[in-house]
Amino acid sequence: MPTDPTPAVTVCVPVYQGAAHVEQTLRSVLDQDVDLEVVVRDNGSTDGTSDVVRGLGDPRVRLVQAEDTVPMPENWARTVELARADLVKIVCADDLVAPGALAAQVATLTADPSLALAVGRTDMIDAAGRTLFPNRHVPRTLLGPRGAADVLRAVVRHGGNPIGPPAAVTFRRAYYEAIGGVDGTLLFTMDLDLWVRLLRHGGLHGDRRTAASFRIHPGSASAAATRAEFAVQREFTRRLIRDAEPVIRRRDRAIGIAGCYGALARRYALFMLGGALETVRARRA
Known part of the structure:
Protein backbone atom coordinates (compact mmCIF):
# COMPACT_ATOMS: atom_id res chain seq x y z
CA MET A 1 0.00 0.00 0.00
CA PRO A 2 1.50 3.39 -0.97
CA THR A 3 2.30 5.79 1.84
CA ASP A 4 2.30 9.57 1.85
CA PRO A 5 5.72 11.02 1.00
CA THR A 6 7.59 12.65 3.86
CA PRO A 7 7.06 16.43 3.77
CA ALA A 8 9.94 18.89 3.82
CA VAL A 9 8.89 20.32 7.17
CA THR A 10 6.39 19.65 9.94
CA VAL A 11 4.77 22.60 11.69
CA CYS A 12 3.69 21.58 15.19
CA VAL A 13 0.88 23.57 16.81
CA PRO A 14 0.27 22.65 20.46
CA VAL A 15 -2.91 24.40 21.54
CA TYR A 16 -5.13 24.85 24.56
CA GLN A 17 -8.24 27.05 24.52
CA GLY A 18 -7.07 28.62 21.27
CA ALA A 19 -10.32 29.04 19.36
CA ALA A 20 -9.97 32.82 19.13
CA HIS A 21 -6.73 32.81 17.13
CA VAL A 22 -5.91 29.30 15.92
CA GLU A 23 -7.55 29.72 12.50
CA GLN A 24 -5.46 32.79 11.72
CA THR A 25 -2.37 30.99 12.96
CA LEU A 26 -3.01 27.95 10.78
CA ARG A 27 -3.79 30.03 7.70
CA SER A 28 -0.45 31.82 8.09
CA VAL A 29 1.20 28.38 8.05
CA LEU A 30 -0.84 26.82 5.26
CA ASP A 31 -0.16 29.81 2.99
CA GLN A 32 3.59 29.04 3.07
CA ASP A 33 5.03 28.03 -0.29
CA VAL A 34 6.70 24.82 0.89
CA ASP A 35 5.86 21.12 1.13
CA LEU A 36 4.58 20.78 4.69
CA GLU A 37 2.38 18.98 7.13
CA VAL A 38 0.74 20.59 10.15
CA VAL A 39 0.20 18.68 13.38
CA VAL A 40 -2.25 20.22 15.83
CA ARG A 41 -2.56 18.69 19.28
CA ASP A 42 -5.56 20.06 21.15
CA ASN A 43 -4.70 19.76 24.83
CA GLY A 44 -8.23 19.14 26.12
CA SER A 45 -9.72 22.47 25.06
CA THR A 46 -13.36 23.19 25.92
CA ASP A 47 -13.81 26.31 23.75
CA GLY A 48 -14.31 24.60 20.38
CA THR A 49 -10.67 24.77 19.29
CA SER A 50 -10.83 21.39 17.51
CA ASP A 51 -14.00 22.40 15.67
CA VAL A 52 -12.20 25.45 14.31
CA VAL A 53 -9.29 23.29 13.13
CA ARG A 54 -11.56 20.73 11.49
CA GLY A 55 -13.47 23.55 9.81
CA LEU A 56 -10.44 24.45 7.72
CA GLY A 57 -10.82 21.17 5.82
CA ASP A 58 -7.19 21.11 4.71
CA PRO A 59 -5.71 17.60 4.23
CA ARG A 60 -2.28 18.85 5.28
CA VAL A 61 -3.58 19.40 8.81
CA ARG A 62 -3.52 16.43 11.19
CA LEU A 63 -5.57 17.03 14.34
CA VAL A 64 -5.06 15.07 17.54
CA GLN A 65 -7.75 15.85 20.11
CA ALA A 66 -6.74 14.86 23.64
CA GLU A 67 -9.34 14.34 26.33
CA ASP A 68 -7.06 15.21 29.24
CA THR A 69 -5.04 18.37 29.68
CA VAL A 70 -1.32 17.95 30.33
CA PRO A 71 1.21 20.65 31.33
CA MET A 72 2.33 22.90 28.48
CA PRO A 73 5.85 21.41 28.13
CA GLU A 74 4.36 17.95 27.79
CA ASN A 75 1.89 19.16 25.18
CA TRP A 76 4.75 20.65 23.17
CA ALA A 77 6.69 17.38 23.43
CA ARG A 78 3.74 15.20 22.46
CA THR A 79 3.03 17.40 19.46
CA VAL A 80 6.61 17.21 18.17
CA GLU A 81 6.56 13.41 18.64
CA LEU A 82 3.94 13.30 15.89
CA ALA A 83 6.16 15.05 13.32
CA ARG A 84 7.22 13.08 10.25
CA ALA A 85 9.58 15.54 8.58
CA ASP A 86 13.29 15.99 9.26
CA LEU A 87 12.73 19.71 9.88
CA VAL A 88 10.33 21.03 12.50
CA LYS A 89 8.83 24.34 13.57
CA ILE A 90 6.72 24.81 16.71
CA VAL A 91 4.07 27.52 16.46
CA CYS A 92 2.02 28.59 19.45
CA ALA A 93 -1.64 28.83 18.56
CA ASP A 94 -1.92 32.63 18.69
CA ASP A 95 1.27 33.50 16.77
CA LEU A 96 1.81 33.87 13.02
CA VAL A 97 4.42 32.77 10.49
CA ALA A 98 5.44 35.51 8.04
CA PRO A 99 4.89 34.94 4.31
CA GLY A 100 7.82 33.14 2.74
CA ALA A 101 9.63 32.64 6.04
CA LEU A 102 9.24 28.88 6.29
CA ALA A 103 10.45 28.21 2.75
CA ALA A 104 13.50 30.41 3.39
CA GLN A 105 14.39 28.56 6.59
CA VAL A 106 13.91 25.15 4.99
CA ALA A 107 16.21 26.21 2.13
CA THR A 108 18.84 27.49 4.58
CA LEU A 109 18.91 24.28 6.62
CA THR A 110 18.87 22.07 3.52
CA ALA A 111 21.81 23.94 2.01
CA ASP A 112 24.00 23.86 5.13
Missing part, protein backbone atom coordinates in the same frame (compact mmCIF):
# COMPACT_ATOMS: atom_id res chain seq x y z
CA PRO A 113 24.09 20.57 7.09
CA SER A 114 26.25 22.19 9.78
CA LEU A 115 23.28 24.22 11.05
CA ALA A 116 20.98 23.06 13.83
CA LEU A 117 18.46 25.87 13.54
CA ALA A 118 17.45 28.79 11.33
CA VAL A 119 15.84 31.90 12.82
CA GLY A 120 14.38 35.21 11.74
CA ARG A 121 13.20 38.38 13.40
CA THR A 122 9.85 38.85 15.13
CA ASP A 123 7.08 41.45 15.02
CA MET A 124 5.14 41.97 18.24
CA ILE A 125 1.41 42.26 17.54
CA ASP A 126 -1.65 42.99 19.66
CA ALA A 127 -4.74 40.83 20.16
CA ALA A 128 -6.22 42.16 16.91
CA GLY A 129 -3.07 41.41 14.91
CA ARG A 130 -1.84 45.01 14.62
CA THR A 131 1.92 45.50 14.76
CA LEU A 132 3.09 47.10 17.99
CA PHE A 133 6.87 46.61 17.80
CA PRO A 134 8.45 45.38 14.55
CA ASN A 135 11.75 43.68 13.83
CA ARG A 136 12.70 42.36 17.25
CA HIS A 137 15.19 39.60 18.22
CA VAL A 138 18.18 38.35 16.19
CA PRO A 139 20.62 41.22 16.81
CA ARG A 140 23.45 41.89 14.37
CA THR A 141 25.72 39.55 16.32
CA LEU A 142 23.42 36.66 15.35
CA LEU A 143 22.96 37.46 11.65
CA GLY A 144 24.23 34.93 9.14
CA PRO A 145 25.80 31.59 10.10
CA ARG A 146 27.01 31.57 13.70
CA GLY A 147 28.79 28.88 15.67
CA ALA A 148 27.57 27.71 19.04
CA ALA A 149 30.14 29.70 21.03
CA ASP A 150 29.12 32.98 19.39
CA VAL A 151 25.45 32.31 20.07
CA LEU A 152 26.00 31.33 23.70
CA ARG A 153 27.98 34.53 24.33
CA ALA A 154 25.20 36.56 22.69
CA VAL A 155 22.58 34.93 24.93
CA VAL A 156 24.58 35.64 28.09
CA ARG A 157 25.22 39.25 27.07
CA HIS A 158 21.58 39.86 26.12
CA GLY A 159 20.20 38.70 29.46
CA GLY A 160 16.98 37.51 27.84
CA ASN A 161 16.07 35.68 24.64
CA PRO A 162 17.83 37.23 21.63
CA ILE A 163 16.89 34.31 19.37
CA GLY A 164 13.12 34.61 19.51
CA PRO A 165 9.92 32.62 19.99
CA PRO A 166 9.23 29.19 18.46
CA ALA A 167 7.32 30.55 15.45
CA ALA A 168 10.51 32.30 14.31
CA VAL A 169 12.69 29.17 14.48
CA THR A 170 12.99 25.99 12.41
CA PHE A 171 15.20 23.15 13.64
CA ARG A 172 16.33 19.60 12.86
CA ARG A 173 14.20 16.87 14.42
CA ALA A 174 17.15 14.47 14.76
CA TYR A 175 18.98 16.98 16.96
CA TYR A 176 15.83 17.65 18.95
CA GLU A 177 15.53 13.95 19.70
CA ALA A 178 19.24 13.66 20.50
CA ILE A 179 18.97 16.28 23.27
CA GLY A 180 15.85 14.70 24.75
CA GLY A 181 13.37 17.26 23.43
CA VAL A 182 11.58 19.95 25.42
CA ASP A 183 12.60 20.50 29.03
CA GLY A 184 10.00 22.39 31.02
CA THR A 185 12.01 22.64 34.24
CA LEU A 186 12.30 26.42 33.77
CA LEU A 187 8.97 27.12 32.11
CA PHE A 188 9.52 30.76 31.16
CA THR A 189 12.75 29.96 29.31
CA MET A 190 11.57 26.68 27.79
CA ASP A 191 12.04 27.85 24.20
CA LEU A 192 15.43 29.51 24.78
CA ASP A 193 16.63 26.42 26.63
CA LEU A 194 15.69 24.32 23.61
CA TRP A 195 17.59 26.59 21.20
CA VAL A 196 20.70 26.54 23.40
CA ARG A 197 20.70 22.75 23.74
CA LEU A 198 20.25 22.31 19.99
CA LEU A 199 23.54 24.18 19.56
CA ARG A 200 25.32 21.10 20.89
CA HIS A 201 24.86 19.64 17.42
CA GLY A 202 25.28 22.58 15.08
CA GLY A 203 25.20 26.29 14.45
CA LEU A 204 22.53 28.93 13.99
CA HIS A 205 21.67 31.01 10.94
CA GLY A 206 20.05 34.36 11.65
CA ASP A 207 18.01 36.22 9.02
CA ARG A 208 17.31 39.95 9.28
CA ARG A 209 13.89 39.46 7.68
CA THR A 210 10.75 39.00 9.78
CA ALA A 211 9.91 35.33 10.26
CA ALA A 212 7.00 35.49 12.70
CA SER A 213 4.60 37.59 14.70
CA PHE A 214 4.28 37.12 18.45
CA ARG A 215 0.95 38.09 19.96
CA ILE A 216 1.02 40.14 23.16
CA HIS A 217 -1.87 39.82 25.60
CA PRO A 218 -1.46 42.75 28.01
CA GLY A 219 -4.39 41.69 30.15
CA SER A 220 -2.60 38.52 31.17
CA ALA A 221 0.63 40.24 32.17
CA SER A 222 1.31 41.49 35.67
CA ALA A 223 4.30 42.90 37.47
CA ALA A 224 4.39 39.77 39.62
CA ALA A 225 4.55 37.51 36.57
CA THR A 226 7.29 39.66 35.06
CA ARG A 227 9.33 39.40 38.24
CA ALA A 228 8.85 35.63 38.26
CA GLU A 229 10.07 35.43 34.67
CA PHE A 230 13.07 37.57 35.59
CA ALA A 231 14.02 35.16 38.39
CA VAL A 232 13.75 32.20 36.03
CA GLN A 233 15.79 34.00 33.37
CA ARG A 234 18.55 34.76 35.88
CA GLU A 235 18.64 31.10 36.94
CA PHE A 236 18.79 30.02 33.30
CA THR A 237 21.68 32.39 32.62
CA ARG A 238 23.59 31.16 35.67
CA ARG A 239 23.20 27.58 34.47
CA LEU A 240 24.28 28.52 30.97
CA ILE A 241 27.42 30.27 32.25
CA ARG A 242 28.27 27.23 34.37
CA ASP A 243 27.67 24.70 31.60
CA ALA A 244 29.40 26.75 28.88
CA GLU A 245 32.19 28.08 31.08
CA PRO A 246 35.00 27.36 28.58
CA VAL A 247 33.51 29.76 25.99
CA ILE A 248 31.92 32.39 28.25
CA ARG A 249 34.39 35.18 29.01
CA ARG A 250 34.52 37.48 32.03
CA ARG A 251 33.46 40.37 29.82
CA ASP A 252 30.41 38.42 28.64
CA ARG A 253 29.35 37.88 32.24
CA ALA A 254 29.79 41.54 33.16
CA ILE A 255 27.74 42.70 30.18
CA GLY A 256 25.14 40.05 30.96
CA ILE A 257 24.50 41.43 34.45
CA ALA A 258 23.37 44.71 32.94
CA GLY A 259 21.71 42.88 30.07
CA CYS A 260 19.37 40.89 32.30
CA TYR A 261 17.94 44.10 33.78
CA GLY A 262 17.65 45.58 30.32
CA ALA A 263 15.75 42.49 29.16
CA LEU A 264 13.40 42.82 32.14
CA ALA A 265 12.75 46.47 31.33
CA ARG A 266 12.11 45.71 27.65
CA ARG A 267 9.66 42.94 28.46
CA TYR A 268 7.81 45.04 31.00
CA ALA A 269 7.61 47.91 28.50
CA LEU A 270 6.26 45.57 25.81
CA PHE A 271 3.29 44.58 27.91
CA MET A 272 2.67 47.95 29.54
CA LEU A 273 2.96 50.00 26.35
CA GLY A 274 1.08 47.36 24.39
CA GLY A 275 -1.75 47.56 26.91
CA ALA A 276 -1.79 51.35 26.76
CA LEU A 277 -2.01 51.34 22.96
CA GLU A 278 -4.90 48.86 23.04
CA THR A 279 -6.73 51.10 25.54
CA VAL A 280 -6.28 54.15 23.30
CA ARG A 281 -7.51 52.26 20.25
CA ALA A 282 -10.53 50.94 22.14
CA ARG A 283 -11.51 54.48 23.16
CA ARG A 284 -11.22 55.71 19.58
CA ALA A 285 -13.32 52.83 18.21
Whole structure:
Protein backbone atom coordinates (compact mmCIF):
# COMPACT_ATOMS: atom_id res chain seq x y z
CA MET A 1 0.00 0.00 0.00
CA PRO A 2 1.50 3.39 -0.97
CA THR A 3 2.30 5.79 1.84
CA ASP A 4 2.30 9.57 1.85
CA PRO A 5 5.72 11.02 1.00
CA THR A 6 7.59 12.65 3.86
CA PRO A 7 7.06 16.43 3.77
CA ALA A 8 9.94 18.89 3.82
CA VAL A 9 8.89 20.32 7.17
CA THR A 10 6.39 19.65 9.94
CA VAL A 11 4.77 22.60 11.69
CA CYS A 12 3.69 21.58 15.19
CA VAL A 13 0.88 23.57 16.81
CA PRO A 14 0.27 22.65 20.46
CA VAL A 15 -2.91 24.40 21.54
CA TYR A 16 -5.13 24.85 24.56
CA GLN A 17 -8.24 27.05 24.52
CA GLY A 18 -7.07 28.62 21.27
CA ALA A 19 -10.32 29.04 19.36
CA ALA A 20 -9.97 32.82 19.13
CA HIS A 21 -6.73 32.81 17.13
CA VAL A 22 -5.91 29.30 15.92
CA GLU A 23 -7.55 29.72 12.50
CA GLN A 24 -5.46 32.79 11.72
CA THR A 25 -2.37 30.99 12.96
CA LEU A 26 -3.01 27.95 10.78
CA ARG A 27 -3.79 30.03 7.70
CA SER A 28 -0.45 31.82 8.09
CA VAL A 29 1.20 28.38 8.05
CA LEU A 30 -0.84 26.82 5.26
CA ASP A 31 -0.16 29.81 2.99
CA GLN A 32 3.59 29.04 3.07
CA ASP A 33 5.03 28.03 -0.29
CA VAL A 34 6.70 24.82 0.89
CA ASP A 35 5.86 21.12 1.13
CA LEU A 36 4.58 20.78 4.69
CA GLU A 37 2.38 18.98 7.13
CA VAL A 38 0.74 20.59 10.15
CA VAL A 39 0.20 18.68 13.38
CA VAL A 40 -2.25 20.22 15.83
CA ARG A 41 -2.56 18.69 19.28
CA ASP A 42 -5.56 20.06 21.15
CA ASN A 43 -4.70 19.76 24.83
CA GLY A 44 -8.23 19.14 26.12
CA SER A 45 -9.72 22.47 25.06
CA THR A 46 -13.36 23.19 25.92
CA ASP A 47 -13.81 26.31 23.75
CA GLY A 48 -14.31 24.60 20.38
CA THR A 49 -10.67 24.77 19.29
CA SER A 50 -10.83 21.39 17.51
CA ASP A 51 -14.00 22.40 15.67
CA VAL A 52 -12.20 25.45 14.31
CA VAL A 53 -9.29 23.29 13.13
CA ARG A 54 -11.56 20.73 11.49
CA GLY A 55 -13.47 23.55 9.81
CA LEU A 56 -10.44 24.45 7.72
CA GLY A 57 -10.82 21.17 5.82
CA ASP A 58 -7.19 21.11 4.71
CA PRO A 59 -5.71 17.60 4.23
CA ARG A 60 -2.28 18.85 5.28
CA VAL A 61 -3.58 19.40 8.81
CA ARG A 62 -3.52 16.43 11.19
CA LEU A 63 -5.57 17.03 14.34
CA VAL A 64 -5.06 15.07 17.54
CA GLN A 65 -7.75 15.85 20.11
CA ALA A 66 -6.74 14.86 23.64
CA GLU A 67 -9.34 14.34 26.33
CA ASP A 68 -7.06 15.21 29.24
CA THR A 69 -5.04 18.37 29.68
CA VAL A 70 -1.32 17.95 30.33
CA PRO A 71 1.21 20.65 31.33
CA MET A 72 2.33 22.90 28.48
CA PRO A 73 5.85 21.41 28.13
CA GLU A 74 4.36 17.95 27.79
CA ASN A 75 1.89 19.16 25.18
CA TRP A 76 4.75 20.65 23.17
CA ALA A 77 6.69 17.38 23.43
CA ARG A 78 3.74 15.20 22.46
CA THR A 79 3.03 17.40 19.46
CA VAL A 80 6.61 17.21 18.17
CA GLU A 81 6.56 13.41 18.64
CA LEU A 82 3.94 13.30 15.89
CA ALA A 83 6.16 15.05 13.32
CA ARG A 84 7.22 13.08 10.25
CA ALA A 85 9.58 15.54 8.58
CA ASP A 86 13.29 15.99 9.26
CA LEU A 87 12.73 19.71 9.88
CA VAL A 88 10.33 21.03 12.50
CA LYS A 89 8.83 24.34 13.57
CA ILE A 90 6.72 24.81 16.71
CA VAL A 91 4.07 27.52 16.46
CA CYS A 92 2.02 28.59 19.45
CA ALA A 93 -1.64 28.83 18.56
CA ASP A 94 -1.92 32.63 18.69
CA ASP A 95 1.27 33.50 16.77
CA LEU A 96 1.81 33.87 13.02
CA VAL A 97 4.42 32.77 10.49
CA ALA A 98 5.44 35.51 8.04
CA PRO A 99 4.89 34.94 4.31
CA GLY A 100 7.82 33.14 2.74
CA ALA A 101 9.63 32.64 6.04
CA LEU A 102 9.24 28.88 6.29
CA ALA A 103 10.45 28.21 2.75
CA ALA A 104 13.50 30.41 3.39
CA GLN A 105 14.39 28.56 6.59
CA VAL A 106 13.91 25.15 4.99
CA ALA A 107 16.21 26.21 2.13
CA THR A 108 18.84 27.49 4.58
CA LEU A 109 18.91 24.28 6.62
CA THR A 110 18.87 22.07 3.52
CA ALA A 111 21.81 23.94 2.01
CA ASP A 112 24.00 23.86 5.13
CA PRO A 113 24.09 20.57 7.09
CA SER A 114 26.25 22.19 9.78
CA LEU A 115 23.28 24.22 11.05
CA ALA A 116 20.98 23.06 13.83
CA LEU A 117 18.46 25.87 13.54
CA ALA A 118 17.45 28.79 11.33
CA VAL A 119 15.84 31.90 12.82
CA GLY A 120 14.38 35.21 11.74
CA ARG A 121 13.20 38.38 13.40
CA THR A 122 9.85 38.85 15.13
CA ASP A 123 7.08 41.45 15.02
CA MET A 124 5.14 41.97 18.24
CA ILE A 125 1.41 42.26 17.54
CA ASP A 126 -1.65 42.99 19.66
CA ALA A 127 -4.74 40.83 20.16
CA ALA A 128 -6.22 42.16 16.91
CA GLY A 129 -3.07 41.41 14.91
CA ARG A 130 -1.84 45.01 14.62
CA THR A 131 1.92 45.50 14.76
CA LEU A 132 3.09 47.10 17.99
CA PHE A 133 6.87 46.61 17.80
CA PRO A 134 8.45 45.38 14.55
CA ASN A 135 11.75 43.68 13.83
CA ARG A 136 12.70 42.36 17.25
CA HIS A 137 15.19 39.60 18.22
CA VAL A 138 18.18 38.35 16.19
CA PRO A 139 20.62 41.22 16.81
CA ARG A 140 23.45 41.89 14.37
CA THR A 141 25.72 39.55 16.32
CA LEU A 142 23.42 36.66 15.35
CA LEU A 143 22.96 37.46 11.65
CA GLY A 144 24.23 34.93 9.14
CA PRO A 145 25.80 31.59 10.10
CA ARG A 146 27.01 31.57 13.70
CA GLY A 147 28.79 28.88 15.67
CA ALA A 148 27.57 27.71 19.04
CA ALA A 149 30.14 29.70 21.03
CA ASP A 150 29.12 32.98 19.39
CA VAL A 151 25.45 32.31 20.07
CA LEU A 152 26.00 31.33 23.70
CA ARG A 153 27.98 34.53 24.33
CA ALA A 154 25.20 36.56 22.69
CA VAL A 155 22.58 34.93 24.93
CA VAL A 156 24.58 35.64 28.09
CA ARG A 157 25.22 39.25 27.07
CA HIS A 158 21.58 39.86 26.12
CA GLY A 159 20.20 38.70 29.46
CA GLY A 160 16.98 37.51 27.84
CA ASN A 161 16.07 35.68 24.64
CA PRO A 162 17.83 37.23 21.63
CA ILE A 163 16.89 34.31 19.37
CA GLY A 164 13.12 34.61 19.51
CA PRO A 165 9.92 32.62 19.99
CA PRO A 166 9.23 29.19 18.46
CA ALA A 167 7.32 30.55 15.45
CA ALA A 168 10.51 32.30 14.31
CA VAL A 169 12.69 29.17 14.48
CA THR A 170 12.99 25.99 12.41
CA PHE A 171 15.20 23.15 13.64
CA ARG A 172 16.33 19.60 12.86
CA ARG A 173 14.20 16.87 14.42
CA ALA A 174 17.15 14.47 14.76
CA TYR A 175 18.98 16.98 16.96
CA TYR A 176 15.83 17.65 18.95
CA GLU A 177 15.53 13.95 19.70
CA ALA A 178 19.24 13.66 20.50
CA ILE A 179 18.97 16.28 23.27
CA GLY A 180 15.85 14.70 24.75
CA GLY A 181 13.37 17.26 23.43
CA VAL A 182 11.58 19.95 25.42
CA ASP A 183 12.60 20.50 29.03
CA GLY A 184 10.00 22.39 31.02
CA THR A 185 12.01 22.64 34.24
CA LEU A 186 12.30 26.42 33.77
CA LEU A 187 8.97 27.12 32.11
CA PHE A 188 9.52 30.76 31.16
CA THR A 189 12.75 29.96 29.31
CA MET A 190 11.57 26.68 27.79
CA ASP A 191 12.04 27.85 24.20
CA LEU A 192 15.43 29.51 24.78
CA ASP A 193 16.63 26.42 26.63
CA LEU A 194 15.69 24.32 23.61
CA TRP A 195 17.59 26.59 21.20
CA VAL A 196 20.70 26.54 23.40
CA ARG A 197 20.70 22.75 23.74
CA LEU A 198 20.25 22.31 19.99
CA LEU A 199 23.54 24.18 19.56
CA ARG A 200 25.32 21.10 20.89
CA HIS A 201 24.86 19.64 17.42
CA GLY A 202 25.28 22.58 15.08
CA GLY A 203 25.20 26.29 14.45
CA LEU A 204 22.53 28.93 13.99
CA HIS A 205 21.67 31.01 10.94
CA GLY A 206 20.05 34.36 11.65
CA ASP A 207 18.01 36.22 9.02
CA ARG A 208 17.31 39.95 9.28
CA ARG A 209 13.89 39.46 7.68
CA THR A 210 10.75 39.00 9.78
CA ALA A 211 9.91 35.33 10.26
CA ALA A 212 7.00 35.49 12.70
CA SER A 213 4.60 37.59 14.70
CA PHE A 214 4.28 37.12 18.45
CA ARG A 215 0.95 38.09 19.96
CA ILE A 216 1.02 40.14 23.16
CA HIS A 217 -1.87 39.82 25.60
CA PRO A 218 -1.46 42.75 28.01
CA GLY A 219 -4.39 41.69 30.15
CA SER A 220 -2.60 38.52 31.17
CA ALA A 221 0.63 40.24 32.17
CA SER A 222 1.31 41.49 35.67
CA ALA A 223 4.30 42.90 37.47
CA ALA A 224 4.39 39.77 39.62
CA ALA A 225 4.55 37.51 36.57
CA THR A 226 7.29 39.66 35.06
CA ARG A 227 9.33 39.40 38.24
CA ALA A 228 8.85 35.63 38.26
CA GLU A 229 10.07 35.43 34.67
CA PHE A 230 13.07 37.57 35.59
CA ALA A 231 14.02 35.16 38.39
CA VAL A 232 13.75 32.20 36.03
CA GLN A 233 15.79 34.00 33.37
CA ARG A 234 18.55 34.76 35.88
CA GLU A 235 18.64 31.10 36.94
CA PHE A 236 18.79 30.02 33.30
CA THR A 237 21.68 32.39 32.62
CA ARG A 238 23.59 31.16 35.67
CA ARG A 239 23.20 27.58 34.47
CA LEU A 240 24.28 28.52 30.97
CA ILE A 241 27.42 30.27 32.25
CA ARG A 242 28.27 27.23 34.37
CA ASP A 243 27.67 24.70 31.60
CA ALA A 244 29.40 26.75 28.88
CA GLU A 245 32.19 28.08 31.08
CA PRO A 246 35.00 27.36 28.58
CA VAL A 247 33.51 29.76 25.99
CA ILE A 248 31.92 32.39 28.25
CA ARG A 249 34.39 35.18 29.01
CA ARG A 250 34.52 37.48 32.03
CA ARG A 251 33.46 40.37 29.82
CA ASP A 252 30.41 38.42 28.64
CA ARG A 253 29.35 37.88 32.24
CA ALA A 254 29.79 41.54 33.16
CA ILE A 255 27.74 42.70 30.18
CA GLY A 256 25.14 40.05 30.96
CA ILE A 257 24.50 41.43 34.45
CA ALA A 258 23.37 44.71 32.94
CA GLY A 259 21.71 42.88 30.07
CA CYS A 260 19.37 40.89 32.30
CA TYR A 261 17.94 44.10 33.78
CA GLY A 262 17.65 45.58 30.32
CA ALA A 263 15.75 42.49 29.16
CA LEU A 264 13.40 42.82 32.14
CA ALA A 265 12.75 46.47 31.33
CA ARG A 266 12.11 45.71 27.65
CA ARG A 267 9.66 42.94 28.46
CA TYR A 268 7.81 45.04 31.00
CA ALA A 269 7.61 47.91 28.50
CA LEU A 270 6.26 45.57 25.81
CA PHE A 271 3.29 44.58 27.91
CA MET A 272 2.67 47.95 29.54
CA LEU A 273 2.96 50.00 26.35
CA GLY A 274 1.08 47.36 24.39
CA GLY A 275 -1.75 47.56 26.91
CA ALA A 276 -1.79 51.35 26.76
CA LEU A 277 -2.01 51.34 22.96
CA GLU A 278 -4.90 48.86 23.04
CA THR A 279 -6.73 51.10 25.54
CA VAL A 280 -6.28 54.15 23.30
CA ARG A 281 -7.51 52.26 20.25
CA ALA A 282 -10.53 50.94 22.14
CA ARG A 283 -11.51 54.48 23.16
CA ARG A 284 -11.22 55.71 19.58
CA ALA A 285 -13.32 52.83 18.21
